[in-house]
Amino acid sequence: MKKPLFQEQLDPAFKYQVMKEPGGEKLALCFACDTCTLSCPVRVQEETYQPRTIIRLILLGAKQEVLADPVIWLCASCFQCQERCPQGVGVTDLINAVKNIACREGFIPKSMTLQMGLLAKHGRLLEIGDFENKKRDKQQLPLIKEQPDDIQKIIDLSGASRYLPQESE
Amino acid sequence: MKKAALFIGCTVPVRGTNYEQSFREVAKVLQIELVDHPGFSCCGFPTHAINRMTALALSARNLALANQASLSSMITLCNACTENMTHTNHLIQHDPVTRDEINRILNQIHLQYHGEVKVKHAMRYLYEEIGLDTIRASVQKPLSNLRIAAYPGCHYTKPSELYEGFDNPENPHTLNELVMATGASIVSYESSCCGGGTLGAKEDTALQMGIQTLKSMKENEADAIVLICPFCDVMFEQNQKKMEKLNGEEFNLPILYYPQLLGLAMNIEREKLGLTVNRIKLDKVLEKIQSGNKE
Secondary structure: OOOOOOHHHOOOOHHHHHHHOOOOOOHHHOOOOOHHHHHOHHHHHOOOOOHHHHHHHHHHOOHHHHHHOHHHHHOOOOOHHHHHOOOOOOHHHHHHHHHHHHHHOOOOOHHHHHHHHHHHHHOOOOOOOHHHHHHHHHOOOOOOOOOOHHHHHHHHHOOOHHHOOOOOO | OEEEEEEOOOOHHHHOHHHHHHHHHHHHHOOEEEEOOOOOOOOOHHHOOOOHHHHHHHHHHHHHHHHHOOOOEEEEOOHHHHHHHHHHHHHHHHOHHHHHHHHHHHHOOOOOOOOOOEEEEHHHHHHHHHOHHHHHHHOOOOOOOOEEEEEOOHHHOOOHHHOOOOOOOOOOOHHHHHHHOOOOEEOOOOOOOOOHHHOOOOHHHHHHHHHHHHHHHHHOOOOEEEEOOHHHHHHHHHOHHHHHHHHOOOOOOOEEEHHHHHHHHOOOOHHHHOHHHOOOOOHHHHHHHHHHHHO
């Protein structure tokens, strides 16, 4: 059951925060036609994921409800909503902006910190060691040497070190 | 002879070696010189949802390395790499604030980048730079009795604002034309996102998304699916058994990466096309090709 939204718990500044985030700039263009939700292939399987509802909640200032709800992570980034939006809201980019804010505010899913950890360790999402290179060699493919140094530097310089898994994880 | 950097990304060199090997083979026939750069790493796409600037700087690093090696053209095999690298190029060309921020990071690793390298997905490259006529002329054994469900995947055409009018996001046709150039015929089906982007967040939802498309391909009697993205392969091939279990009926739909299909039509030796890497048995497809050539 959804809980009622009380005005004193809403944050009227949230919509401006989203509009300042790259990708979220065109939020105010939305006229709530629902084309995004009706175009969404995730929504076909999952009632709870509705891009228009997320936009409405942002406009209402329901910051906690939007950022803490894992539902935003269901977006497949297929860009169907973005293609069809008659107002050019850039809905997929907007959802991505919301995910970036959610991470910054402490709501990063564990799968995402793990991905960041793999990148820092290997410079790539999937490890390439002797085993993988042996298989590549058999198929006459060039061998690959992992070079994570620059990748670690970029993670650090772009402010993403805080999203790396903690030592205990 | 055309020349381009080959960017293979993270998933292809480990889980899509069949795609990589077959593309390198067909590129030889089509006279494309592919240059590997030992410094290439992740394109950055996996970090985009977490921290946009990490994703942009990671892709700009790869593009800067290509530019440093005097390569003005880059071929990508993965749809996500294509989208993220093209997105970065787009911002560097149109958004000076973002361009400066990216270069502030690149400077620290002694690189800079100003949008010099043109990125194209391998199939877009074949379609635009090589052309259907040349591809048709390279076919030695037309695959005339094969019914193919061609699945381009989302980021091959979307977001369309990045791709300069290439193809049609609502009704993609370039992969169909590339498949037809091999002599195979095209099966229509109801297409939806493969679900790959949702897999990490909620597996069942992602699998249900994939099932919708597989069902329609099956109903329309496809012999095989042709793919051009390793994430679509994770869903449609590597997770097909799970989808069958969830759906309660078998699909048994083998997949071929497009360069494997083209390679078969070019009559390239099968061991050079990585066919043994394909997880769903290709026996029926290969038999059908064999019998078609006898007729």
